[in-house]
Amino acid sequence: MYVILGATGNTGSVIANVLLDMGKKVRVVGRDAKKLAPFVSRGAQAFAADVLDKEALCRAFEGVEAAYTLTPPNLASNSYRVYQDQVTDSVAGALEATGVKYAVTLSSFGADKPDKTGPVLGLHYMETRFAKISGLNALHLRAGYFMENTLPQTGIIQQFGMMAGPVNGDLHVPMIATRDIGAAAADALLRLNFTGQQTRELLGQRDISYNEIARIVGAAIGRPALAYIQLPAEQVIMAMAQMGMSKNVAGLLCEMSDALNSGYMKPLEARTDANTTPTSFETFVQEEFLPAFRDAKTASA
Numbered sequence: 117m118y119v120i121l122g123a124t125g126n127t128g129s130v131i132a133n134v135l136l137d138m139g140k141k142v143r144v145v146g147r148d149a150k151k152l153a154p155f156v157s158r159g160a161q162a163f164a165a166d167v168l169d170k171e172a173l174c175r176a177f178e179g180v181e182a183a184y185t186l187t188p189p190n191l192a193s194n195s196y197r198v199y200q201d202q203v204t205d206s207v208a209g210a211l212e213a214t215g216v217k218y219a220v221t222l223s224s225f226g227a228d229k230p231d232k233t234g235p236v237l238g239l240h241y242m243e244t245r246f247a248k249i250s251g252l253n254a255l256h257l258r259a260g261y262f263m264e265n266t267l268p269q270t271g272i273i274q275q276f277g278m279m280a281g282p283v284n285g286d287l288h289v290p291m292i293a294t295r296d297i298g299a300a301a302a303d304a305l306l307r308l309n310f311t312g313q314q315t316r317e318l319l320g321q322r323d324i325s326y327n328e329i330a331r332i333v334g335a336a337i338g339r340p341a342l343a344y345i346q347l348p349a350e351q352v353i354m355a356m357a358q359m360g361m362s363k364n365v366a367g368l369l370c371e372m373s374d375a376l377n378s379g380y381m382k383p384l385e386a387r388t389d390a391n392t393t394p395t396s397f398e399t400f401v402q403e404e405f406l407p408a409f410r411d412a413k414t415a416s417a
Contacts, residue, residue, distance in 0.1 A: 118305060119143045119180045119216075121167060121207070122188050123160075124151045126264065127222060130298025131184050131305065136160060138306065145176050167203050173210035182218035182305050183211065187238060191361045196368055200238030208245045211252060219246065220304045222297065223256040225290065225317055226372075226381035233381050234372030235365070247313045255310040259297050260290030260320045260383075261376075263400045266329060268359065270405070270412040273337070278330075279344040282352045282373035285327040289376060290383055292320030293400050296393035317385045321396045329397065336401045337409055349374075 118135055122128040123144035135142045136158045143161040144152050152162035165172035167188060177183060187203045190196065211219060227239040239256075246254045269279045283289070300318055304310065326344040334342030347355075349370040356366035375381035385391055 117141045117143060117180045119145060119163075119176055119183045121145050121183070121185050123155060124148070125186075125188065126294035127186065127298040127301060128184065130295055131302045132160060133158075134299065134302035135305065140306075143176060143180065145173075168206050170206040170209045170213075173206060174213050177210050177214040177216050180214065180216050182220070182308060183216050184220050184222075184301055184305060185211075186222035187242065191365050194362050194364050196235060196362070196365045197238055200235065201241055204238070204242040204245050208242075208249060211246075212249050215251065217251065217253060218305075218308050218310075219252060219254045220301050221246065221254060221256045222301070223258045223315070225258045225260060225319075225383045226375065227256070227258055227315075228384060229375070229381060232371060233375045234368035234370070236372055236375075236381065243313070243315070253308075253311050254313050255304050256313075256315045257297060257301055257304070258315050258317045258383075260292040260318060263291050263293045263320075263395075263397060264404070266333075267405065267408050269333070270409040271359075272355075273333075273339075273342065273409065274412050277339075277342075279326065279333065279342065280347050280355075281326065281344070282347060282349060282370050282377075283326055284377045285330075285344045285346050286325055287377060288323035288325045290317075290319035290387075291322075291324050291397060292318055292393055293395035293404075296320070296395050300393065317383050317391045318393055319383055319385070319387055319391045320393055322392075323387075324397055332398055332401055333405060333409075336406055 120128050120132045123132045124146045144155045145163045149164040156162045163176045185207050193199045223239045224236045226233045226236045243256050330342050330344040334340050353366040
């Protein structure tokens with residue numbers, strides 16, 4: 117039996133469907149039972165629970181050999197780092213209490229650093245906490261920068277005619293589609309060939325800069341002169357707050373951007389076939405960014 121936390125999310129849904137395709141027994145966990153119904157129709161067990169509820173997670177993990185775990189985002193939190201650690205302690209406590217033998221986790225490159233990485237510091241704590249669980253074999257997938265993080269740019273383009281953010285426009289970062297993270301996690305869960313505490317970086321199809329992203333997006337939407345502008349943290353925090361994000365979360369994201377810009381937060385592994393994933397940013401733009409851009413255009417009309 118496998119348990120998948122965040123089963124309705126970008127990575128969890130991929131994992132659950134792959135395991136179900138392989139005829140595996142799967143228990144899907146999410147806050148909304150109705151959203152879990154499509155997996156139930158495919159033969160999965162549904163379990164509605166909040167990741168902060170350790171006792172509920174203990175029931176969800178009962179009789180499970182392997183789990184996929186993550187910290188669901190809470191972008192409105194005014195104490196995001198506290199929230200992250202509370203989720204980690206809840207999940208880790210449930211893994212300890214139920215004796216789950218294997219866990220694949222969603223982590224990030226930069227999780228090796230003990231400070232100054234914004235929300236990635238919560239993943240450093242998660243990896244450290246899981247290492248203390250006796251008998252647990254854990255594989256921490258240190259993923260690259262999500263391609264999905266560019267989707268809010270659709271509204272910025274519609275409103276201001278440009279792309280903007282805190283990351284240096286010339287900085288090349290490993291960028292990955294979340295579908296590829298899900299595929300890698302599902303493969304790891306099927307193989308269960310890891311022992312102790314291991315990390316594996318997932319670096320996407322290639323390293324890419326926001327200036328290159330602007331050129332790709334501009335060509336796709338018929339705006340070849342589209343440019344990316346790096347903004348100071350104060351403007352970014354104000355803009356993110358207007359989009360509904362807490363200033364606390366926005367500040368942490370700016371701290372992460374500073375860590376990227378300075379080179380403090382970077383992959384530890386050289387790029388190889390094993391840590392390179394298939395989805396290019398060009399493919400992501402056609403399949404995900406363009407539909408979101410059209411929706412933003414319709415909403416602003």
